[in-house]
Amino acid sequence: MFDQLKILLVEDSPGDARLIEEMLKESNLAQFVIQKARLKKEAFELIKNNSFDAILLDLNLPDSYGIETCMSFVKEFPQIPIVVLTGNESEQIGEEALIYGAQDYLIKGQVDNRPLSRALRFSIERFKIQKKLKESETRFRTIIEKNDDGIIIIDKQNIIKFVNPAAEKLFNKSQEKLINETFIYPIIEEKPYEIEITRNHHDTRYAEISIVIIDWENTPMYLLTLHDITERKNAENLLRESEERFRLISENSLDFISMISENGSFVYASPSFEILLGYPIRELYKKSLFELINEEDYKKISNWKNKVQEKYRIIDSKGNWHWMEGSSYTILWKHQTFIISVSRDITERISAENEIKKLNSELEERVIQRTAELEAANKELESFSFSVSHDLRAPLRSIDGFSKILMEDYKEKLDATGQDYLNRVRQATLRMSDLIDDFLKLSRITRAELVRTKVNLSEIAREYLNELKNSHPERKVTFKIEPNLYVNADNQLMKIMMENLLGNSWKFTRNHSEAVIEIGSYENKEGKIFFVKDDGAGFNMAYASKLFTPFERLHPAVEYEGTGIGLATVHRIVTRHGGKIWAEGEVEKGATISFILP
Amino acid sequence: MFTKSILLVEDNPDDEALALRAFGSSNFPHPLRVVHDGKEAIDYLLCTGGFSNRNPNEMPALIMLDLKLPKVAGLKVLQVVRTHERTKMVPVVILTSSKEEKDVLNAYSLGANSYIRKPIRFEDFVDTIKEIGKYWLRFNELPQNLG
Incomplete structure (x- = not known):
């Protein structure tokens, strides 16, 4: 059986066409089925509507000429092998046609039956192989390029x-x-x-x-x-860097970072453990954390599954216990449960805390002891006061009593001078009696228990000044009392304080025909400041520091009576309340006593 | 029964002398008995010790009691006086040098009838003694029986 090959013969010369057709029909290489076209246009139409195994192409057609004909066919139908027919003289054109894609060329007049059919046949076969090669190359090129x-x-x-x-x-x-x-x-x-x-x-x-x-x-x-x-x-680098970062953090941490499995065996322990426990890390990996923790503490933290913050003790290789404080939490990693724990050594802190506790209890003891001592001192002071009030007064009474008896019973034997001397003895005795009384008053103020209530100083002042005014109606004294001067203080002591202050003002304005006594207050950065002001005898500021000292007096007794205990008493009352007191004055212009009560 | 007499409990001889003079100068018509310490005072009142021969039915109309006394303190004497059936109603005036609030409180809570501080000034002292004597022996009424 021969292959059947469909050939399109493009030839404008009917004689040449017939001749070629005859030759192909005689061929025994294949069975050629031939269709013919005279014009290029005609050939194009046929190719588009039929399939051909090859084209036998005369280059010189009425509508196309020379090598152009070959080029246009190759371009239009690259899938069909073309064998070019040229004239006698045109072997060069044939060679040119091969370059442009023709499979072969034949020279008219030199062609015979066998070479023609062989050329066609080979062209077809070669074209098929070339096509396969081209496809294969494209495939591989694609593979490589893509x-x-x-x-x-x-x-x-x-x-x-x-x-x-x-x-x-x-x-x-x-x-x-x-x-x-x-x-x-x-x-x-x-x-x-x-x-x-x-x-x-x-x-x-x-x-x-x-x-x-x-x-x-x-x-x-x-x-x-x-x-x-x-x-x-x-990604690997990032991972490595990140891992390195975490490793650096963990390995250089002063805290103790560990990862342990549920049975307590170490999966990871930061190198700080080595210093703490005195084991090489590799030794630690053979141990369980739980066997290092104090049994008692372990009970507390045995529910490590939850996030916990605990204090526990851990034993080192030398058998010393270290107090640790840390937090731990459970994680799931590679389908297993692990405990991550971060702890720090608080041994020093604990011992400091214990030290503080000890010091505190010592301090407490000391306070108790001091209080007892103070109480004893207070008792002593009390018995001293009792003794003073009793024992010192008794002789005074004798001195005065017998002086008086002497003056009466031996009247005739004593001249005026003698009488005067005895009077002086009696005066001094009474004065000493006053001093003892004032001294006792002062000591009572020191010992008295403070009971703080809301006290209206204005009221106390008003009452006392009215009392004074009633007992000395002849004096022209103006009172300026700021209303509602409230303090949180001991009512009794406030009374004593105000009476002393106002009594002083009253006394030291005595030699002025008219006087003003003022009680008021103002605020400054230290708080509310109260003052008692008069325009009386005043004092020289050079002696201001002596004002509050017991038994110190700035005025001669003949001018202004007194024991010099009044302002000392006031001072003690103010300081007992935790306050502050000071005085300003000018001779014959007046005095101002100011104080703060917290 | 109460007799119109005073028991003065005073250890200080000066004070005793001054008190006697005060009573004397005021022509005080009633007997004054002086004892010199707390124990003697109790013995006198309860007719014990050196006073066991005293008639227990005679009670002074006033005891002037110092607080600071040898042997038994004044407040203790007061306590004993107030505890015993025969002496419990005898008026007791504390006459002392102290005016310690604590002493005053204790004296009253133990049943003192009055608390007087001995004045230093002799004139005042005399006046005080006179007034006390006058008040308690002339004006003050006591029950007939000792109770």
Whole structure:
């Protein structure tokens, strides 16, 4: 059986056409089925509507001439092999037609039956093979060009002979630049390896290379497959850096960081444990944390499954206990439960705390002791006061009594001078009696218990001044009393204080025909300041410091009577309330006593 | 029964002398008995010790009692006086040098009838003694029986 081959014969000369048809029909190489066309246009129509195995093409047609004819057919129908027919003189055109894609050419007049059919037959077969080759090449080219991996072929001198687009991309250079350049990276045939491609300062790519030796244009060459592993590498680097960071944190931490399994065995222990416990870390990994923790404390923290903050004791290699404080929590990792614990050594803090506790209790003891001592001192003072009031007064009474008896019973025997002397004795006795009384008053104020209530100083002042005014109606004294001067103080002591202050003002304004006594207050940064002011005798500021000292007097007794205990008493009352008192004055202009009561 | 007499409990001889003079100068018509310490005072009142021969039915109309006394303190004497059936109603005037609030409180809570502080000035002292004597022996009424 012969193959049936459909041939389109494009020939404007009917004689030539018939001749060729006759020749092909006689062929025993194949069964040729021939269709004919006289014009190019006609041929194009036929090809579009039929399928042909080959075209037998005369180049000189009425509507197309010469090599142009060949070119237009090849261009329009690249899928059909073309065999060109030329005239006697046109072997050169035939050669030209081969260049433009014809499969073969035949010269009219020299063709015979057998060569013609063979030429057709071979052209068809060759065209088929060429087509397959072309397809195959396209396939492989596509595989190479579309491959994500870079493919480079270098010769044994490392000169680059071929690169695919992925390689161009990897090196960020066009193939023109790469080809014939030297491949500068190491060549290792045995196994895949990594290279680092620095494209510019900040742009580094990583590739894994595998190498095979191939035969390339009859020369052994290296086929390099470069797999871009930059992303993986970067991820790895990030991971490594992150891991390193965490490792640095953990390894340099003064805290004790550990990861233990549920039975307490160490999975990780930071190096700080080594210093704390005196075990090498590798020894620690053989132990359970739980066997190092004080049994009593372990009970407290045995529910480590929850996030807990606890204090516990841990024993070191020498058998010393360390107080630890830490938090721990449970995590699930690789389908297992682990406990992460971060603790610190608080032994010093605990011992400091204990020290403080001890000091506190010592202090408490000392306070109790002091209080007892103070109480004893107070008792002593009390009995002293009792003794003073009783024992000192009794002789005074005798002195005065017997002086008086002497004056009465021995009246005749004593002259005026003698009488005067005895009077002086009696005066001094009474004065001493006053001093003792005032002294006792002062000591009572020191000892009296403070009972703080809301006290209206204005009221106390008003009452007392009215009393004074009633007992001395002849005096012209104006009172200026700021209303509602409230203090939180002991009512009794406030009374004594105000009476002393106002009594002083009353006394020391006595020699002025008219006087003003003022009680008021003002605020400053220290708080509310109260004052008692008069325009009386005043005092020299040089002696201001003596004012509040018991039994100190700035005025002679003949001018102003008194024991010098009044302001000392006031001072003591104010200081007993935790307050402050001071005095300002000018001779014959007056005095102002100011005080603060907290 | 109460007799119109005074028991003065005073250890200080000066004070005793001054008191006697005060009574004397005021022509005090009633007997004055002086004892010199707390124990003697109790013995006198309860007719014990050196006073076991005293008639227990005679009680002074007033005891002038100092607080600071040898042997038994004045407040203790007061306590004993107020405890005993025969003496419990005898008026007791504390006559002392102290005016300690504590002493005053204790004296009254133990049943003192009055608390007088001995004045230093002799004129005042005399006046005080006279007034006390006058008040308790002339004006003050006591029950007929000792109770």
